[in-house]
Amino acid sequence: MAREITLMVIIPDQVKDMMSTQKFVVVGSIDINGMCNLSPRTAFSFTEDTIFWLDFFKHKSHYNFVTVPWVSVAVFDKENLKGYQMKGKVGFVKDEKEKIRMIDVISRSTTGKTCSKVFERITHASQPEVIVFKPHAVYSLNPAEDSGVAIVLDTDSETVSLLGVK
Template identity: 75%
Template sequence: MVTIPKEVQSMMSEQKFIVVGSIDLNGMCNLSPRTTFYFSEDVIYWLDFFKHKSHYNFKNVPWVSVAVFDKEDLKGYQMKGKVSFVTNEKEKSRITDVICRSATGKTSAKIFERMAHAEQPELIMFRPHAVYSLNPAEDSGTAIMIDRDSETVSLLGVK
């Protein structure tokens, strides 16, 4: 398990957005900005309202990259890891409500009642397996933190 470094957590809190990179079965990449998310020390959650390209990519190829950056200071971080869909209804409801309250100040019930025609969003959970710096002055090819499990090591080519 990789803990998200405090400086990455701080940047996510300050910048209030992340960019998620996924890939489809043909190898075509997709980027998707996310502004409604919640994180703990080892997980990032976000709501998937639209269920388009990223949604299908997550289902077929769960390995993704998540980036956060500060364009003013030209600093940033990239995390590589896996996503999954939260299916436990109690946990899904709790975290969805946390995300909605932090983004709008309203409960998820209040928000979703106005979206009666739309499907309820999926809750995506991302667990980082490696963290890299995107800072121009640093070696962004070397992981700051990495999970040394055999799957991560083989996929990321770690020695």
């Protein structure tokens, strides 16, 4: 499989299709001691180059995002034994108007309901944080393909040094 090297990673159509079909992603993060944490996410939305998700409970993942912003996001189809992993950085939507807009977009795309209806069902939740994920590399997790080689790769120096790309 050929690798595409770019200045900005566009999420490949097959990855977006799989996220739309499977309706969940798994986020892997690490804390400052290197302890890993996995967290499934079902309340998310995406554009051509960004994934947004809601963080209702400010626990392990949230603190990991604050201290070590590099994460992996995986989506997979267990029926067909296919999947993709994206490695990149997370941040938080800080602008209050944009945050409220994204909460509503994600709530509607996930449940078909407004955010107030979603919040009614989560008893201990305050307004969630909106997490922004920008992939720097995309890998296939398909057993028949070389999953160790990025299919899309950002060429910024930080990505190249951290991912050990030559």
